[in-house]
Amino acid sequence: MHCFKSSLRFPKFTAYSLVSNRFSHLETSGPLASLLESRSVVRFRGPDTLKFLQGLLTNDVRRFGEPIGERTSTLPTPNLPTVSVPPMYAALLTPQGRFVYDLFLYKPPMSEAKLDRTASGPGSHPDDESFELFADVDATVLDELVQTFKKYRLRSKVEIENVAEDFSCWQRYGGNLSERSSSAEELEAASVGWGGGVDQSGVSASHGNNLGWQWFKDPRLDSLGLRGIFPSDTMPPLVEADKETDEQNYLLWRIQKGVAEGSTEIPKGEAIPLEYNFAGLKAISFDKGCYVGQELVARTHHRGVIRKRLLPLRFLNDSGEEAEKKVAPGSEVMDNTSGKKVGTVTTALGCHGLGLLRLEEAFKGSGALSIQGQEKVKVEAIRPDWWPVVWVQEHQQHSAVA
Structure with a gap:
């Protein structure tokens, strides 16, 4: 479990005194972008990677090994890959x-899936040994x-490498972005291939390697925005200088959506994936x-x-205003x-947080729940x-039967 300091910084624009005001600002001033220093990059490479x-x-x-159909195709342009595969969110569990x-x-x-340097045709076909996947993981x-x-x-033909020095993880988010999270936006954000083109920062970002790095819709929820990994020595495309902001603002954005991330917010060896809404x-x-x-998850x-x-939780005072404590x-x-424990706060940021709560008691109404030892x-x-x-229907039916 992890807590950030309640003070948030907007490096390139006006700071606000309350976290609630900051969230309102996130809703209206997007799209913002944050370098995710809490995440690092690992590469899996070799013919047995998928297996x-x-x-x-x-x-x-x-x-990732299936032929790319129309569903995952993008429009071919001089500086876009001709096709791309959306990312995937997954977890490793204990037995x-x-x-x-x-x-x-x-x-x-x-x-073979992107244009070559001259933008005149596809590049050469790689061999099976070069198949690779990149993973954005918890840096801690x-x-x-x-x-x-x-x-x-064991004997699997797969290399597992820490490439954190070479690549960085980024998130692009905000109310304006999530509201218009359309195919056009995603295509514009993907413009990081070879050739002359629409987005010069995108061309610069990919220059010097054989990969076209791009933004993708967050594989968890569209409302979380866009996510991607990019070479550490370049700025991702579409990141405006005055809209790059502290990662804590992305944390606040996630908290408001009720989404935990990483082994510090999702307790290792303890958390049940379905309780954390996986x-x-x-x-x-x-x-x-x-x-x-798999057995416990399926059961x-x-x-x-x-x-x-x-x-998602909000911490309030007796007057119903967001508490500063x-x-x-x-x-x-x-x-x-009843005086009974309902659950536990897992992440806290100012007057907002995340908590693992029993649904039967979680939504009883105003003033029904409080923090132990901080009854106010x-x-x-x-x-x-x-x-x-x-999910709501299951809870209501279970409560009625009980």
Whole structure:
């Protein structure tokens, strides 16, 4: 569990005194971009890459090996790859089905799938040995993660490399961006291939290597914006100097959506993926076959009732205004009527946070919940608007039966 300081900085534009005001600013001043220093990049390379990851991760990585159809094609232009494969969100679990690491997987454009330097035709076809996937992972556990995957490697022909010095992770987000997250926006953001073209910063970003790095819609939720990995010595395309901002603002954006990220916000060896909404975030395939920890995940899913889920929280005072008092991760959320524990705050940022709460008590109404030991700090649990309707129905049906 992890807590950032409540003070946020907008390096290139006006600072605000309250976190709530900052979120309002994020809603209206986007698109913003943040370098994600909390994330690093690992490369998997070799002919057994897909087979190796398929037996470990929660999602179906075989998609990266399938022919690219019209669904994933982009419009060919002089400085765009002719086709691209969307990234994938996935997790590695313990054999007991508990969370260990999350990964954003990217397949870089192969030379046959993008235009050459002259923009006159495709490049040469690579051999199987060069097949590779890049993974955006939690920087705080980078070395441990690499060693864990190497432990599973055995005789598989796959190299696992820390390439954190060469590549950086970025997020592009904000209210204006999410509202118009369209194909046109994604195509514009993808303009980082060879040739003369629409976006000179994109051309510069890809110059000197055989890869066309680009922005993609966040594979979890469209409302989270665009995500990508880029060479560390270049600025990603479409990042305006006055709209580059601190990563804590991206954290606030995620908190408001009810989305945790990384092994510090999702407790390693403890978190149950379905309670942290991994199914709704498209991180789990329920028909891919076996992977590490699959049995518990499948059993929990088919039972159909998740009694606890991760929720966005607001911390309020007795007057219903956002409380300025600090709430630490690990604080217990209590039901004021019964005196029973409802859940735990997992992440906190000023008067906002994330918490794993029992749904039966989470939405009882104003003033029903408070922080243990800080009884004057009330807790408001918020149901994210992206939640599938079936989650609410399951909870209501279970409550009625109980």
